[in-house]
Amino acid sequence: MLYYLFEYFDKTMDLPGTGVFQYITFRSALAFMLSLLLSTIYGKRVINFLRRQQVGETVRELGLAGQNEKAGTPTMGGLIIIFATLIPVLLFSRLHNIYIVLLIVTTLWMGTIGFVDDYIKIFKKDKQGLKGIFKVIGQVGLGIIVGAVLYFNPAVTVRTDTGRTDVFKTTVNTTVVLPAPVEEKSTATTIPFIKNNEFDYAEVLSFMGDGYEKWAWLIFIPVVIFIITAVSNGANLTDGIDGLAAGTSAISVLALGIFTFVSGNIIFSNYLNIMYIPNSGEMTVFISAFVGSLIGFLWYNSYPASVFMGDTGSLTIGGIIAVLAIAVRKEILIVLFGGIFLAESASVIIQVTYFKYTKKRFGEGRRIFLMSPLHHHYQKKGYHESKIVTRFWIVAVMLAILSIITLKLR
Numbered sequence: 001m002l003y004y005l006f007e008y009f010d011k012t013m014d015l016p017g018t019g020v021f022q023y024i025t026f027r028s029a030l031a032f033m034l035s036l037l038l039s040t041i042y043g044k045r046v047i048n049f050l051r052r053q054q055v056g057e058t059v060r061e062l063g064l065a066g067q068n069e070k071a072g073t074p075t076m077g078g079l080i081i082i083f084a085t086l087i088p089v090l091l092f093s094r095l096h097n098i099y100i101v102l103l104i105v106t107t108l109w110m111g112t113i114g115f116v117d118d119y120i121k122i123f124k125k126d127k128q129g130l131k132g133i134f135k136v137i138g139q140v141g142l143g144i145i146v147g148a149v150l151y152f153n154p155a156v157t158v159r160t161d162t163g164r165t166d167v168f169k170t171t172v173n174t175t176v177v178l179p180a181p182v183e184e185k186s187t188a189t190t191i192p193f194i195k196n197n198e199f200d201y202a203e204v205l206s207f208m209g210d211g212y213e214k215w216a217w218l219i220f221i222p223v224v225i226f227i228i229t230a231v232s233n234g235a236n237l238t239d240g241i242d243g244l245a246a247g248t249s250a251i252s253v254l255a256l257g258i259f260t261f262v263s264g265n266i267i268f269s270n271y272l273n274i275m276y277i278p279n280s281g282e283m284t285v286f287i288s289a290f291v292g293s294l295i296g297f298l299w300y301n302s303y304p305a306s307v308f309m310g311d312t313g314s315l316t317i318g319g320i321i322a323v324l325a326i327a328v329r330k331e332i333l334i335v336l337f338g339g340i341f342l343a344e345s346a347s348v349i350i351q352v353t354y355f356k357y358t359k360k361r362f363g364e365g366r367r368i369f370l371m372s373p374l375h376h377h378y379q380k381k382g383y384h385e386s387k388i389v390t391r392f393w394i395v396a397v398m399l400a401i402l403s404i405i406t407l408k409l410r
Helices: 002-013 018-022 024-052 078-092 098-123 132-152 201-208 217-238 244-263 266-272 280-301 310-327 331-337 339-362 374-380 385-405
Strands: 168-170 175-177 188-190 198-200
Touching (some): 002 018, 024 078, 024 280, 078 098, 078 280, 078 310, 098 132, 132 217, 132 310, 188 331, 198 201, 201 217, 217 244, 217 310, 217 331, 217 339, 244 266, 244 280, 244 310, 244 331, 244 385, 280 310, 310 331, 331 339, 331 385, 339 385, 374 385
Antiparallel strands (some): 168 175, 188 198
């Protein structure tokens, strides 16, 4: 909203200094600072409110050191992340930008699913929370919306030929006029570590003959649904010990912020020879606010935690990361910068699958990990949770750097 106010001042009244709001970097810095202040200063008030409402965590008997001491700690702290993200975004971003609209919808949609789940657990005294089928329906619903908008909306375009900026080419005797690079609808995505690193989902349907491109949504939308469901559930599983989900998510989102900024800037995308995605740079403002809210939340969520994010926060975080990655055409890279989420999810899948297999084969279920998700395995081995969290952060930093290196390493 402030963006439009200052844009009016700049264009109508020509007030000195108001034009600075046109710069994404300036608005991103403001969004980060405001989000950080909101989450740290007003976060305490939210925690006190949750405590007065007796919104306390019910701890399961897992046999983990220090687990019982966490009983009664306020949960639903994801509300801090949501409000501290949305307020700066509403103030400093271009709200007519299709990517910003999608991210706001994602935040509210996934936040609502998580809130309902936490509400049922706390106030209805049902430890199972929202039934899994309804969570999946909500995630699939968001995937359909995001996939359909990214595929059909005319404002979502890409340009892969950023390296050619000349319109005229002069030879010995002739001047040849070349068509200017154009922005086009595309379902192309980026494949890391490959020189010609674009893959078009439409190519999967090339066997259909001429006109197969118009059916690309049959592949693209299910892929979007799968990614949103997988990443949001991965973030949910990662939220198990103090500071783990918020810290690793902040690192992953910072990497995404770099991808978003360079992909939305014609100069940087030209230099790096990557896909130019018009208008996507505006997501940098959202990312800055999101990172600020995560760091501010860590002020209260670091060991020993004063508040837990609950599903209100974890499902929202996963949904946002998934949509950001898809929008900037880096969804395949989630296995790198989202490697912690992947490891946590994989540990649960492996544990459950192996247990069922051995129970059927030998009559007794066996386990690969002492406990899943993976962070609980290390707790069972006797590591203090603050050490586990710090080491997971270090791994997340290494994975994020490796992801950024893919911009040039092909």
